[in-house]
Amino acid sequence: MSTRTITIEVLRYRPEQDQEPFFQSYTVPCDEDWVVLDALNYIKDELDRTLSYRWSCHMFVCGSCGIVVDGEPKLGCKAFVKDYGDKIRVEPLGNFPIERDLVVVIDDFIEKLESVNPYLIPKEEKSIDDGEYLQTPAQLKAFKQYSMCINCLLCYSACPQYGLDPSFVGPAALALAHRYNMDSRDVGRKAREDVVASHEGIWECSFVGACSQVCPKDVDPAGAIQQTKITSAIDYVTSFLPGGNR
Amino acid sequence: MSRKPYVRQMSKTSWFLTHSRYKHYILHEVTCIFIAIYAVILIFGLFRLGQGPEAWQGWLDGLRSPLGVIFQILAFGFAMIHTWSWFKVVPQAMRIQRGESFVPGNLIIGAHYGVLAIISLFVLILAGVA
Ligand code: SF4
Numbered sequence: 001m002s003t004r005t006i007t008i009e010v011l012r013y014r015p016e017q018d019q020e021p022f023f024q025s026y027t028v029p030c031d032e033d034w035v036v037l038d039a040l041n042y043i044k045d046e047l048d049r050t051l052s053y054r055w056s057c058h059m060f061v062c063g064s065c066g067i068v069v070d071g072e073p074k075l076g077c078k079a080f081v082k083d084y085g086d087k088i089r090v091e092p093l094g095n096f097p098i099e100r101d102l103v104v105v106i107d108d109f110i111e112k113l114e115s116v117n118p119y120l121i122p123k124e125e126k127s128i129d130d131g132e133y134l135q136t137p138a139q140l141k142a143f144k145q146y147s148m149c150i151n152c153l154l155c156y157s158a159c160p161q162y163g164l165d166p167s168f169v170g171p172a173a174l175a176l177a178h179r180y181n182m183d184s185r186d187v188g189r190k191a192r193e194d195v196v197a198s199h200e201g202i203w204e205c206s207f208v209g210a211c212s213q214v215c216p217k218d219v220d221p222a223g224a225i226q227q228t229k230i231t232s233a234i235d236y237v238t239s240f241l242p243g244g245n246r
Numbered sequence: 247m248s249r250k251p252y253v254r255q256m257s258k259t260s261w262f263l264t265h266s267r268y269k270h271y272i273l274h275e276v277t278c279i280f281i282a283i284y285a286v287i288l289i290f291g292l293f294r295l296g297q298g299p300e301a302w303q304g305w306l307d308g309l310r311s312p313l314g315v316i317f318q319i320l321a322f323g324f325a326m327i328h329t330w331s332w333f334k335v336v337p338q339a340m341r342i343q344r345g346e347s348f349v350p351g352n353l354i355i356g357a358h359y360g361v362l363a364i365i366s367l368f369v370l371i372l373a374g375v376a
Contacts, residue, residue: 015250071265097251105251138346160268163256208271209335223338230339 011091037076053102063150073154093157116177121188139184146179155211171211171221178224274331277324
């Protein structure tokens with residue numbers, strides 16, 4: 001297998017000694033089928049043990065290795081070095097504070113994710129003895145795409161709205177709220193509404209669409225948010241009609 | 247050990263220059279300014295019409311002046327960009343499920359162009375152009 005020598009420029013930040021991040025270059029002999037994560041692993045194993053980054057599965061499932069490669073949010077395990085030149089610039093995800101090197105602080109996202117009640121809220125709880133909540137393939141299809149999210153946060157990194165106003169609930173959390181709202185077994189839309197249909201929720205989104213373009217799982221959070229806007233607007237209008245709650 | 251997370255600030259005034267997809271977004275947003283100005287001109291035309299034949303003629307002459315023509319060509323171009331960039335993303339907001347599949351996005355976009363063509367033709371016929 002042929003190898004190519006690639007310069008990997010990594011944005012480094014060591015909180016105990018650095019005032020601000022800086023780029024450090026490493027020369028890495030990359031196999032042609034390597035992904036950027038392999039190059040980072042090479043650096044860690046062979047060149048510099050102090051480099052910090054997150055990863056786990058190496059197969060687009062765990063969502064831990066989100067980084068910015070040549071300005072584009074990517075999963076490190078899905079960015080093939082053959083698609084890049086002889087110099088690759090690797091940075092931590094944008095719009096999140098840097099904890100150390102490529103590791104970012106994602107507490108804000110976790111709080112937002114929790115705030116949208118991202119779990120099934122059934123009409124009535126059944127005991128396990130009563131069996132499953134049944135669903136047709138068509139009902140599954142209605143939300144399946146939005147359930148593919150792996151919380152990799154590439155979408156938050158790409159979203160200028162979140163960068164400009166961090167109070168924005170953001171793409172993945174809103175897409176997941178939509179995933180449950182679209183589930184035929186769920187009746188939790190009202191419970192999610194306070195967060196989802198607020199100013200910091202769907203209405204903060206100006207449909208730049210960057211989230212959907214970078215999503216490695218084709219979740220299309222931008223689509224989910226626009227669909228939620230439509231439902232929410234219809235709710236608002238119908239609330240004024242006879243029998244509405246206004 | 248104490249933590250010291252580093253926050254990188256995003257420039258509030260030049261963030262959209264940092265990536266081509268943001269530039270496209272801004273282009274799309276800017277085009278609506280021309281559409282808004284054109285709408286104001288049309289409403290002003292109605293107002294002039296109410297003021298009598300001379301005022302109306304003055305408004306028409308203004309539109310036919312070189313500056314008026316240049317503006318209208320520009321506004322038309324921008325309106326086309328605006329239309330294209332909005333229609334392109336309609337399938338994301340408008341998912342139509344039929345059984346276990348979704349109506350293809352291109353069909354939804356095509357239908358939008360179809361309706362646009364029909365309405366445009368209707369307006370042109372009404373204006374006595376077509
Ligand atoms: S929506 Fe896509 S980009 Fe965003 S966290 Fe989920 S998988 Fe990642």
